[in-house]
Amino acid sequence: MTDRDAHPRTRxxxxxxxxxxxxxxxxxxxxxxxxxxxxxxxxxxxxxxxSKAISHLQAAGYVRARKGSAGSRPRTWVRSTPAGMSAFSGHLRALREIVELGGHVGF
Structure with missing residues (x-):
């Protein structure tokens, strides 16, 4: 079985x-x-x-967090990385394919 034949859930x-x-x-x-x-x-x-979610995604290389301050208050800003956006787009494609497959199941 090739990757193309595998169920989209594997992606x-x-x-x-x-x-x-x-x-x-x-x-x-x-x-x-x-x-x-x-x-x-x-x-x-x-x-x-x-905080746990950000740490997890940061360890995966999917987001980057930077610390700074706004006035006298400490702040943390978060942004996605190119790798994170690519992975998320692939995840969304797989979800859409799963839904599409489900629509073709005849009972």
């Missing part, structure tokens, strides 16, 4: 198995940088869960 990326990690990548999109507080608000995630 799903486990780094996006967590709903928070998946939603984080979807929120960042391409060339978007968001601060931690904004991401927490968008994702409706607590700081601990978001």
């Amino acid at each position: 799903l990326d486990d780094n996006f198995a967590s709903p928070i990690r998946f939603s984080l990548m979807a929120s960042l999109g391409e060339s978007v940088e968001l601060d931690f507080a904004t991401l927490a608000d968008i994702l409706q995630a607590n700081d601990s869960a978001l």
